[in-house]
Amino acid sequence: MEVIRSKNAGACYGVQRALDLALKASEGDGSAFTLGPLIHNPQVVANLEARGVLAVKEPEQATHGAIIIRSHGVTPAVRRSVEARGLPVIDATCPHVARAQKAAATLAEECGYVVVVGEEGHPEVEGLVAYAHEAGAQVHVAETAADLPVDLPEHVGVVVQTTQTRDALDDVLEGIRAQGVAAQVKDTVCTATRQRQQAAAELAGQVDAIVVIGGRNSANTTHLAEICAAECPRTHHIESAAELDSAWFAGCSSVGVTAGASTPDDQIDEVVQRLERM
Ligand code: F3S
Structure with a gap:
């Protein structure tokens, strides 16, 4: 079975930048807080938690370490209350x-x-x-x-x-x-979303089945899966490689792989490798 990765897939510039900033914050003495989950990807959020980067709802819940503003930004009022905490602020708002x-x-x-x-x-x-x-x-x-x-x-x-x-x-x-x-x-x-959607639709039209990776709570991944399903009835939306089922690909000679903007490269690599072994 040939496995074809979409030419535009996975974490966009803004999400990757936010992830890099959060990982950097977790080095050294560790703790940092994000206002809400950093991205809509449960595996990544759990990994960050294990490294001491915790999601909180309100700035007041950040007690020490740094406060990270997510890629989709905050209101001016929230920014003021973040700054009022007197903790270092890591602004990961996408440019x-x-x-x-x-x-x-x-x-x-x-x-x-x-x-x-x-x-x-x-x-x-x-x-x-x-x-x-x-x-x-x-x-x-x-x-x-x-x-x-x-x-x-x-x-x-x-x-x-x-x-x-x-x-x-x-x-x-x-x-x-x-x-x-x-x-x-x-x-x-931002053209990142459109590029991913166009590349996914193109690929979905060429393969026997397609796998879309990303959080089920991620609107952009769900939309990507809908776009693929319109082109390819054997579309499967998964959050991680562990969900892959070889029965989905019975009789397939090619399978495509794409991923939402909140899916880091290592998760895509894992899915591609597992599919290649099937
Ligand atoms: Fe990503 Fe920033 Fe565009 S977060 S989708 S590069 S606006």
Whole structure:
């Protein structure tokens, strides 16, 4: 059975950077705290815990060591309470997310009303909303044009959650323009997600079966699995190599492997090696 690894798979730049920073923090005297799990990957989170990097919900629960801000960033208020703890702060906010936060604040100042294209309640979106609010704007979150209010002002700023697609942005922009409203747009889409999705769809169309690796609680991995399933009915979403079942690949001459943005390379290697032994 030929095992083909997707040309774009696994940890993106921002996630890898956050992981590297957390691992570095665990060296030396050890302890550090992340505000929420560092990434949506239970194995990685457990490994970090074993090294003394613990996930907490509130900055107040960090009692010693350093506090790590995750790749999808925090609201200005959370950042202030982190800084108020007086502990060293390791800012692992992905630079692309930081750029989106800055864009949200600038649009707020220039337009007074900001539409955030993204998923309501997602931590990154909460950050973007808060940055725009703090800069004095009214803010609305819309994942599709249908989520837009009908009474938009004449001129709005538009910023995008980094992991959204350009199609989602275009859909919301069309809805805004259909109301005769002018939009000042900061396109903050990160191409890492799109590259992974395109490569996975391409690969899924070429193989007999495909394995998608990543946390079941990871939205981007689940979405990747959906994209693969549309091209290849024998799509299997797993969290680790231990879940692989040789019966899934009966009669297959090729199997593809891809992984969500929160899956480190060593987990992908392990799955590829196990498949090659099957
Ligand atoms: Fe950053 Fe893009 Fe990853 S925004 S965290 S590099 S998906």
